[in-house]
Amino acid sequence: MGTTATNTTPQTVCVTGASGFIAAHAVEQLLQKGYHVIGTVRGDDSKYPYLTGLEGAEERLRLVQADLLSEGAFDDILSDCDYVLHTASPYIIDVKDPQRDLVDPAVQGTVHVLEACKKSPRVKRVILTSSIAAITDEPDNHHVFTEADWNTKSSLDRNPYYFSKTKAEQAAWKFMEDSDLTFDMVVINPFIVIGPSYGPSLNTSNQIIRDIMKGLFPTIMTVNWGFVDVRDVAKAHILAMETPEASGRYLCANQSMTMTELVQFLKDSGYRNYRLPLVNMANPLGTKVMKLLSYTQPKGVGTYMRTNMGKAMQFDNSKIKNELKIEFIPAKESILAAVEDMLKWKHLKAR
Numbered sequence: 001m002g003t004t005a006t007n008t009t010p011q012t013v014c015v016t017g018a019s020g021f022i023a024a025h026a027v028e029q030l031l032q033k034g035y036h037v038i039g040t041v042r043g044d045d046s047k048y049p050y051l052t053g054l055e056g057a058e059e060r061l062r063l064v065q066a067d068l069l070s071e072g073a074f075d076d077i078l079s080d081c082d083y084v085l086h087t088a089s090p091y092i093i094d095v096k097d098p099q100r101d102l103v104d105p106a107v108q109g110t111v112h113v114l115e116a117c118k119k120s121p122r123v124k125r126v127i128l129t130s131s132i133a134a135i136t137d138e139p140d141n142h143h144v145f146t147e148a149d150w151n152t153k154s155s156l157d158r159n160p161y162y163f164s165k166t167k168a169e170q171a172a173w174k175f176m177e178d179s180d181l182t183f184d185m186v187v188i189n190p191f192i193v194i195g196p197s198y199g200p201s202l203n204t205s206n207q208i209i210r211d212i213m214k215g216l217f218p219t220i221m222t223v224n225w226g227f228v229d230v231r232d233v234a235k236a237h238i239l240a241m242e243t244p245e246a247s248g249r250y251l252c253a254n255q256s257m258t259m260t261e262l263v264q265f266l267k268d269s270g271y272r273n274y275r276l277p278l279v280n281m282a283n284p285l286g287t288k289v290m291k292l293l294s295y296t297q298p299k300g301v302g303t304y305m306r307t308n309m310g311k312a313m314q315f316d317n318s319k320i321k322n323e324l325k326i327e328f329i330p331a332k333e334s335i336l337a338a339v340e341d342m343l344k345w346k347h348l349k350a351r
Contacts, residue, residue: 012036014081017088019048024198025234031056040066050198068109074116082122083241086113087129098160106168114175123183127237130169132191133162139311146316147249186240190233191226191253195334196341206338215275221290222282222310226253229334239324250320254328273351
């Protein structure tokens, strides 16, 4: 169903949560390709100069306020849209009430958008931003994860953010089982999304790198991350929208890197003056010690440490490369871009 904006009448794409880390890049890339864009945001236009100042924004970007949790809030907005990139969702690791603060907003927001799409006479395809969190919440030394995997371990007590992403995507696929729909859906499942940010807020994934550089990680642990550049994630959404044959889920990750490799790369890249961890606990004994210490951490952080340390995340990204023809930015280039961006926004102090 996907097509490009080469028709005489430019097509209109709605990007929910347009001020977000991934969404802002998607808005920029859509404008560059000639699309009209409707971006849903929480405040008035004056709060988002980084969106209204994009090339082409004056002629082809309209920002509208919409509350994901208000039923019917998207009905009028989507009646004029050909495609929807649904990127808006809460991302908080530690919350007081996971059901209220994470699961309900993620599920209800997704269903409300899909209900509005069903009422729209124009929407052809929805691209849903899900997460690796809906595929798994912990690495497995003996398994290579693909789009066929589903996270079955998370709950309100164990990694509730992961649980919310899983429930939201499952609710979306359940909605899509309705045979009367005139649109289809493609899902993007990114891993750790890093890189430059259009907005001043600190992305949670970039924060991992910042925290390592600020000394919040006293030791090097046996963890690894699958990194993907935010610009590539935005591009993947648009390719999924434009590629008629695109279907199902797409695990969106480029390459994995251990904490040991990441710290060494930061040292080699001129950031030795930062408070990078010096003690290397990336060994079996160190992992046991760190798992014990994890119980002194906030619940979300502690659970993450216990379910991720001592294991290597392995994934197969052949589907997205073969079907969407995406060529990923190297992870080291993305890391450097993230650091420079955090220096620009003063999330890190120059040393």
